[in-house]
Amino acid sequence: MAALADVCRADTGNVRALWQHAAEEMSRCGAAIRDPAQIRAYGKQVEAQLADFAQTVKAGSRTELAMLYRLRDMLLSQRAYLTAMTDYTAHGGKSRGSALHTDLTGGVKPFGQLPDTFTFALDETENPLVQELWYEDGVCRTAWRAPRPIPGMTTFLKTSGAATARQGTLTE
Numbered sequence: 001m002a003a004l005a006d007v008c009r010a011d012t013g014n015v016r017a018l019w020q021h022a023a024e025e026m027s028r029c030g031a032a033i034r035d036p037a038q039i040r041a042y043g044k045q046v047e048a049q050l051a052d053f054a055q056t057v058k059a060g061s062r063t064e065l066a067m068l069y070r071l072r073d074m075l076l077s078q079r080a081y082l083t084a085m086t087d088y089t090a091h092g093g094k095s096r097g098s099a100l101h102t103d104l105t106g107g108v109k110p111f112g113q114l115p116d117t118f119t120f121a122l123d124e125t126e127n128p129l130v131q132e133l134w135y136e137d138g139v140c141r142t143a144w145r146a147p148r149p150i151p152g153m154t155t156f157l158k159t160s161g162a163a164t165a166r167q168g169t170l171t172e
Contacts, residue, residue: 004054004068004069007054008065008068009058009059010059010060011060012058013064014056015057016064018071022049022071025042025045026042028042029041030082032098033102034099034101035101035102036102039086042078042082043082043083050075050079053075057071076135080140083133084133084140087131087133091131092125094125095107096123100118102120104116106121108121129147130145130147131144132144132145
């Protein structure tokens with residue numbers, strides 16, 4: 001990591017501006033309203049920025065140097081989230097919970113005066129699979145699997161729960 005600091009050191013830094021841009025873009029495409037096209041486009045930007053990080057990100061002070069490492073972590077996290085979101089919609093994922101996924105082909109807009117971004121379809125299938133994501137060889141990878149069963153109460157939990165109950169902070 002010291003090599004990254006040496007390469008990114010400059011008289012004038014751009015870390016704050018890049019941080020602001022990354023935060024705004026993620027809020028625009030990966031917050032509650034998620035447009036798959038915007039997610040894919042910003043995902044490509046994040047990948048390009050990570051690939052050229054040492055050449056394009058510059059820190060002009062010690063404060064910016066610390067922010068440089070946090071920006072790199074932020075971009076890696078964004079890459080993971082955007083990969084998961086892209087994979088979710090590629091596997092037929094629809095709007096559910098707090099996420100509205102724009103669906104211009106099979107969705108409906110609740111009110112005609114709203115922008116097309118608000119066109120969505122609800123996920124009513126309750127997919128029985130769980131999405132997994134991992135980082136391997138510089139790439140975020142995804143897979144879908146059946147959920148693992150929740151194990152029965154273990155001896156540790158039974159013992160610690162009983163001890164807590166005896167202390168009067170929990171009733172059995």
